[in-house]
Amino acid sequence: MNGEESVINNIWPIGGGKGGSGKTFLTGSLGLLLAHQGYRTLIIDADLGAANLHTVIGVAHPGRTLSDFINKKVETLEDAAMKTPVPNLYLISGAGDNLDMANLTHAQKMKLLRAISKLPYEHILLDLGAGTSYNTLDFFLISSTGVFITTPEPTSIENVYRLIRSVFLRKIRQVLREQTFRELLQEAVMRSNGSSVKNPEDLLRILKECDPVQGGLLEESLRTFRFKLVLNQLRKQDNRQVGTLICRICEKHLGLRVQFLGNIQYDDRVHDAVCRKVNFLEKYPYTQTATDLREFCHRFMTEREEPSAGFPLDKTGTTTFVSANR
């Protein structure tokens, strides 16, 4: 990477809590669409230990992988990226990792996060793993523009709420110092008569009461989030409003603004494409699902700077752009 050049990249972590909700599929498809539009796009398989992003874009045996960077076989993360059959689309795969890859040490993780934010690509999509481990949460919080994905099933919705709350709590932890956080937890436990605190929004409320300045700062930094939500695998009989209503709950009860980016129709042919190890969008471009994906990508690109309806935007709030070497 050229030391003189300052790079602006957009990082989009894609996470969903539950396995099988379509994180990898969405990452692959969105990467492909962005690359088609001429953006230099990188997709990173951050599902450490259970990587298969390479498969959905039709790369069977990635030459270089993320573990080459972790194990210092390559100098920079940029060297771990490989070209894909699609022009403009690059991949950092997690295939063939060491089997203990899922358990990154803190230092390794921080190194990786720093390296990702310095990569010279216009768009970087992060395919995250299921669950709410610290690794997943920290990757999600690498930018304030994470994308949540869920299906209309209660199991998936349950897990996406869990992820949203975990991200919320992780952010509180990041902003407060260790000492303050512990005091806050104690105070909260005391107030709820000894039972454990389940909801991060209660923590925020208590903090605001005890320490208005700190609480205000924290609320401010939570407001800078521009999270998105996409509803995947919507069957014909499902309620199309589910996504909008989920966003409404987040805004009303968590104070988190989550923007709904649309529904993506369920299609059996997705399964087909994955089994053939080809990309769905190239194999079935004229399906409703493909149309939904293109519309999603369009909305994704045009509405990312849309001002919020419920919350006043602060001017410094757009932390979308991470500028390196400055």
Added chain:
Amino acid sequence: MKALREQNYYEMLDLPTSASPFDIRHAYKIALQIYGDDANVSYSFFSGDERSGILANLEKAFLTLINDQSRMEYDRSLITAGLMQENEQYRSAPKKPIPLFDLEETGHITRMVFPHTEKAIVPPAEFPVVREIMSKDSLTGQDLRRIRTELGISLEQISEMIKVRRGLLNAIEEDRHEEIPSTLLLKSFLRAYAEYLRLDSDKVAARYLKQASEGLQRAKES
């Protein structure tokens, strides 16, 4: 972010203070989609207690705002507390086009179930006046009107809900039966009217018609 229990009824339902009854019904329906006991949208987001607390609050909010009388009182309390301006109140126009199609079937609150506020809606039988009138074996239009005013329901309200013109309802209440095109229609109007007031519609229709036919008989004889 305001905790739900600190919000006023309008904020709970995401409504402006000038919302019409139609808007209120719509907002309540959406709220049920979000917070209802079997709503997938908020699945696992709330604990059982939180959910029934929220639902009880929403029901109270809805029932207060949907009734003209209690809404007026509630508005007044908001205005005195400085949470609302006088000119932001909803003003009901006495005559406005009646929505032709109520496709969402939001019309009859009487048919909705309010498990969390059972005591909030007093059944009509609890009113002594209503009990007394309903114990008679024939009913006049005057009786019906007394029941309606006792329950605090305006003619406009009932007319909009059961989709019968006010003039016709007035005629029924004033025993001018000749203005109703047919006995069949009269009977069905009576049943709708009684159902809206949560009375036994069969009894009301039968007793009223009995009284009406006796009146007709007397008119013929004289």
